[in-house]
Amino acid sequence: MIVKKKALVVEDEATTAIDLKDCLVEKGFEVAGIVASGEEAVKAAGTTRPDLILMDIRLQGKMNGIDAACEIKKTCDVPIIYVTAYSDDLSIFKATTSGPLGYLLKPFDDQELKIAIDIAMYQHRKEQELREKERTIRALVNAVPDALLLLDDHHRIIALNNSMEEELGNMGNDLVGTVIADLYPRAMSTLQARMIEDVFRSGQGVRFETQRSEQWIETSIHPVIEDDDRIARVVIQTRDITDRKFFEEKLKTEGIQQIERNMEQFQILNDQIRNPLQAIKGYVDLSDTPFRQQINEQITVINDLVTRLDEGWLESEKVRRFLFKHYLHESLDIPGRLQAGGCR
């Protein structure tokens, strides 16, 4: 069974009320109630949860239709069509924030009412869809740990997610409309402003890393291409990469340390190779073999190979670091590269 949509009629003139009811029934609505005052309308809306309200503006009781609509909107998301005999009323409701989706000026015919109902229902459905879409987008942008920001071409904030609000240290304040450079420390904003300008001009995204005290931040600026191929907005995405940096550095250091351990092993091995070489050389020199020269040449070949391993060791980072630490005093005038090596 198809569940009929429910409508509430708020009208203190009986004949108009009946006309409205007939028309609603014809449109396939179930009329959940007809009430004559604003107070009753608020109550009925709470109990019947209508899908549509037709609301007269001048009513019995203290509350008029506009006040009642405002009250109902606080608890119910329902399209409301105003019905009135006085065109003056229209200027009043246009100025209100109760969000009417349509109005009808009495007298009206069925056709006009039906069109007003269709438009109101359609608009309401579209608004709901839009709000739903917005909720989806907000849920998505807030689910990522990265801080996100949408900027216009004057570097003003259009939208931002919770992580970005937190990062800007401005939770709770509405930052939309603020110029981004006003929120960052000066040095950062100069760099950022230049980068943002580059992205607007070139249409190419950029990515860069910056360090603030112990923290490493990766910033990406993505252009948003509009329907007319212009770039009027950019997305700024920042991410804390301190952990990644730490592990990268650790991996690098460990790699070097492993190589140096291997080289130390070679050093010990080299000693063990050279001892028998020394012995062979000695025995050959002591004997009167006709191949003395050839054997000595072969010994030289082996020794040269072993020496190449020695060179690797002596050129290693560990040995160099030791040299710098041990010998290079601050007073010594040395090129920057060396000094950097010494500070490590």
Add this chain to the structure above:
Amino acid sequence: MMTILVIDDDPAIREIFTAFLKRHGHTIYAAPGGREGLELLRTLQPDLIVLDIMMMPMDGWETLSAIKRDPATRAIPVTMFSGKQPDPEEICRYGTWIEDYLVKPLDFHRFSDILTDIIRRSSDWQQEREILKCVVPDHDLIDEYYGTRKIVYLLEKFLPLLETAPQQVRLIIQHQKNHISEMEVSMNLREFLPAGKVKS
């Protein structure tokens, strides 16, 4: 002719060492390890000790430390003799205690000459030191001066291997040489020693 003590755990090295140097008329004592070598030194005063490094259980550096800490053996010149290249850390730590560092394999026909040179150089420096001690009151400075000269000698001998960093090594050696010059100035060395003897 000289008396030489070789300490090496490889029996073949000890055998050849002894065979060659005896041919040149030297008196050779051989020990298979650090402890045995120190034991021999209780009764022996060789002109030179030739010391292997990688030995078990007492390695060459430990043996060297024991020799140099004992006043009875401290003055005996020592040269290391190893299949392993010295690294700069070893040169800095032990350089002042050793006269030279020889890397295996060496041509034994030249060995007698090499060892004779080491003993002569050691003896020359020892004489200089004695002269200096009469005129320079700061004996620690004299020790530091000769220690630094030995370290520079060893660095210059081994560090040209650092092909990718010759500039860096040159700077380091230059720095050490400057230090030597400063010490010479503060000891007024050029006045007391014969010309040509003092070189930095």
